[in-house]
Amino acid sequence: MKVEFINPFIASLKNVIGTMAQIDLVVQKPQKKGDELARGEVSGIIGMIGPQVKGSMAITFDKALATSIMKNMLGEVTNSIDDEVRDMVGEMTNMICGGAKSSLAEQNYDFELATPVIVSGTDHTIQHKVDGPKIILTFASPSGNAYLEICFDK
Template identity: 40%
Template sequence: MNVKIINPFVESLISVIGTMAQLDATLGKASLKISTQAPGIVTGFIQLSGLTQRGSLAISFTQGAILLVFEKMLGDRPDGIDESTLDLAGEITNMVCGGAKQRLSANNYVFELTQPIILSGLGHTIDHPGPNAVITVPLALSEGIIFIEVSLDR
């Protein structure tokens, strides 16, 4: 997988978090993901498919990160992970993927999105389909980390 493919997803996530939650994120170093274990406690997952592309996107939030984003976007801070925080993870995943899809269309990447699947709990796994490499990038917030994982190839 071309590492530059992840840039539109990262840019979209930074835009969504900055615009919707008024939060700044510190970008970490991209790396190749080896295991299927999720780095966060809540993950939004979307499969991507097109005529010439196939892949997936996962956005995994630590508890501190999802609670902070929830508070900044909705004005209330839940005590822990609940249905509303899970729904928010799915909505953010959907927005990020839509923004990346728009950015990638300029490079002839055209794909359809599935509905986000929400995975949660300590130690849950993320199974990116296909043989493509999975690139992960951490984005640090003041109270946690959001990990974005992308697997997309032609």
């Protein structure tokens, strides 16, 4: 996978979480992902399709990070992955992918976004409906981790 596809997602995720929730995320080295098991407790998955590219992105949050984001953004304290947290993850998924879409459009990669799907629970799975390598990046914070998965057609 080309680095020019990955960097806009990294920048957008750090920007959205930093701006909206005042949480600084430290990105770790990208890795190839060979399974479908989510690394956290709540995920937003979104498809992307256009003339030059077909792919999907998933953002998964540890429960502690998701609830910290909720508290920092909306002032709401929760200790569970409830409907409000799932809605927030859907909005974050849209904002992160939308930010990356804007950056990629500047490189002449245009695509449309599907509606995000939210999945939660321990040991849930993420299925990318794209035939290509899956890249996963861990974003660490004192509140917990976020995991960004990106998959594009070969």
